[in-house]
Amino acid sequence: MRSQNWFGKTGKDGFIYRAWMKNQGIPDHEFKGKPVIGICNTWSEFTPCNAHFRELAESVKHGVYEAGGFPVEFPVMSLGETLIKPTAMLYRNLASMDVEESIRANPMDAVVLLCGCDKTTPSLVMGACSVNIPTIVVSGGPMLTGKYQGRDIGTSDVWRFNEAERSGKMTLDEMAEAEACMCRSRGHCAVMGTASTMACMVEALGLSLPGNAAIPAADARRKVLAHLSGIRIVEMAKEQLLLSQILTREAFENAIKVNAAIGGSTNAVIHLLAMAGRIGVDLKLSDFDDLSRGVPLLANLHPSGNYFMEDFYYAGGLPAIMSGMGDLLYPALTVNGKDIVSNSKNAKSYQSDVIGSLDEPFNPLSGIVVLQGNLCENGAVLKPSAATPALMKHRGKAVVFETIEDFHHRIDDPDLDVDATSILVLKNVGPKGYPGMPEVGNMTLPKKLLQQGVTDMVRISDGRMSGTGFGTVVLHVSPEAAAGGIFALVQDGDWIELDVDKRSLNLEVSDEELAQRRAQWQAPAFQTRGYVHLYQHHVEQAHLGADLDFLRGCSGSEVTRDSH
Numbered sequence: 373m374r375s376q377n378w379f380g381k382t383g384k385d386g387f388i389y390r391a392w393m394k395n396q397g398i399p400d401h402e403f404k405g406k407p408v409i410g411i412c413n414t415w416s417e418f419t420p421c422n423a424h425f426r427e428l429a430e431s432v433k434h435g436v437y438e439a440g441g442f443p444v445e446f447p448v449m450s451l452g453e454t455l456i457k458p459t460a461m462l463y464r465n466l467a468s469m470d471v472e473e474s475i476r477a478n479p480m481d482a483v484v485l486l487c488g489c490d491k492t493t494p495s496l497v498m499g500a501c502s503v504n505i506p507t508i509v510v511s512g513g514p515m516l517t518g519k520y521q522g523r524d525i526g527t528s529d530v531w532r533f534n535e536a537e538r539s540g541k542m543t544l545d546e547m548a549e550a551e552a553c554m555c556r557s558r559g560h561c562a563v564m565g566t567a568s569t570m571a572c573m574v575e576a577l578g579l580s581l582p583g584n585a586a587i588p589a590a591d592a593r594r595k596v597l598a599h600l601s602g603i604r605i606v607e608m609a610k611e612q613l614l615l616s617q618i619l620t621r622e623a624f625e626n627a628i629k630v631n632a633a634i635g636g637s638t639n640a641v642i643h644l645l646a647m648a649g650r651i652g653v654d655l656k657l658s659d660f661d662d663l664s665r666g667v668p669l670l671a672n673l674h675p676s677g678n679y680f681m682e683d684f685y686y687a688g689g690l691p692a693i694m695s696g697m698g699d700l701l702y703p704a705l706t707v708n709g710k711d712i713v714s715n716s717k718n719a720k721s722y723q724s725d726v727i728g729s730l731d732e733p734f735n736p737l738s739g740i741v742v743l744q745g746n747l748c749e750n751g752a753v754l755k756p757s758a759a760t761p762a763l764m765k766h767r768g769k770a771v772v773f774e775t776i777e778d779f780h781h782r783i784d785d786p787d788l789d790v791d792a793t794s795i796l797v798l799k800n801v802g803p804k805g806y807p808g809m810p811e812v813g814n815m816t817l818p819k820k821l822l823q824q825g826v827t828d829m830v831r832i833s834d835g836r837m838s839g840t841g842f843g844t845v846v847l848h849v850s851p852e853a854a855a856g857g858i859f860a861l862v863q864d865g866d867w868i869e870l871d872v873d874k875r876s877l878n879l880e881v882s883d884e885e886l887a888q889r890r891a892q893w894q895a896p897a898f899q900t901r902g903y904v905h906l907y908q909h910h911v912e913q914a915h916l917g918a919d920l921d922f923l924r925g926c927s928g929s930e931v932t933r934d935s936h
């Protein structure tokens with residue numbers, strides 16, 4: 373066991389390694405060759421979605437002790453989507469460095485990753501990939517469904533409430549009431565937003581025990597799953613079942629197909645690309661389009677459908693989706709030592725209006741569309757199940773906002789030259805430009821158009837969209853404006869054509885005109901100190917996963933220097 377390089381030593385070194393641990397009341401026999409299981413905890417009261425994780429860690433510990441292991445819980449940077457400014461995505465890579473270095477530097481033989489709120493899943497998995505010891509994920513689970521004025525609500529309704537209030541259909545008092553009804557239990561967002569999507573991704577990748585993705589945080593079975601994961605990780609440590617044996621190209625292909633079947637978040641694209649980059653799997657943006665084709669929408673969940681994660685669990689959860697996907701999935705190895713197809717083969721949908729079938733899907737079109745064209749030379753993405761069919765082929769005049777501040781300042785200006793056929797363009801919200809690529813791509817529509825009853829418009833940005841967002845929204849334009857892509861050169865009144873069937877996105881401006889605009893363009897100034905300086909100089913573009921360039925790959929678990 374790796375941990376014996378610390379706890380198995382004699383003399384001064386072994387004395388130091390064990391003696392200080394003993395101040396926690398740990399008896400001597402715990403150090404004698406038992407697998408040491410790190411429990412990587414993103415608990416924080418600033419991350420409300422993960423605020424119950426100390427309790428969850430206790431359940432993991434029960435399992436670890438039961439299986440003969442020695443559990444040691446440790447904290448890492450926790451990213452709460454709702455509170456962290458300017459955007460949690462800015463810190464995903466920083467948190468992943470914390471995770472990687474904490475795992476490698478400490479005496480653990482295997483690790484349990486406690487993941488919940490959006491970025492806490494990719495940051496922990498990315499960090500663990502760069503060490504590559506036996507790893508299992510336990511997700512925190514979604515909240516119970518919100519209840520407001522006799523109907524079910526979840527995070528996607530925030531955007532609807534906002535537009536209803538802006539267009540005068542909802543009062544501020546009603547907004548306050550809804551606010552109190554939304555988050556009525558522990559757990560992360562109750563819709564198929566980014567947190568639920570990433571929980572589904574880790575289950576589809578084979579990184580968690582079956583059923584992990586959907587058990588509500590408040591359901592006692594969440595603790596049971598944590599307990600069982602504690603038992604299993606001890607076995608994985610003994611078997612030396614490494615993360616790289618689970619995270620194969622086939623596992624990623626399964627995850628991409630499952631993301632299509634569940635109508636998962638566009639953020640999965642960026643996080644899966646970053647994870648693949650760490651573990652050394654060759655995954656490209658175009659794979660998302662290629663692999664999603666032919667996979668229909670099987671889950672009727674917000675924001676692409678009508679139900680919530682709680683309903684999803686009762687209807688059979690992710691195993692029922694995967695079982696319904698038949699031959700579409702590879703029998704890739706999972707953490708329980710069996711393959712993903714065998715794990716889910718007996719699962720079934722108990723509610724056909726929540727989990728459909730290949731014969732009766734909720735939408736034949738799903739997954740992620742990857743667009744190409746002069747406006748996005750390295751690609752851009754669109755989620756067709758969240759878009760308006762009539763806008764999937766659209767030519768319109770650009771209404772350009774240079775920054776998010778410019779957007780906020782002018783979007784509701786009654787004199788703004790915009791109508792329902794316009795295309796809203798938001799620049800400088802990409803990885804380098806903002807920096808951190810915030811979830812602002814599903815721009816709110818101009819108030820005057822909302823009041824006319826307009827419900828969707830084509831919107832294009834180099835930023836991201838919340839997994840709970842919806843609309844005909846083109847995201848992740850690469851190269852971003854701040855990296856000097858043609859996107860930086862779009863001006864008010866330019867014609868843009870989107871054709872989702874043809875996978876194209878083009879700016880109808882001549883090369884000569886673009887060359888003239890390029891000569892006038894100035895790159896934005898970057899921060900001169902701190903983490904943001906490091907980030908802006910090293911972050912890769914969205915089509916590569918927006919990781920830091922020097923974090924690609926795996927350094928292994930060996931510690932080569934020893935100061936004792």
Ligand code: FES
Nearest residue numbers: 421489560561567
């Ligand atoms: Fe944490 Fe939505 S805010 S999952």
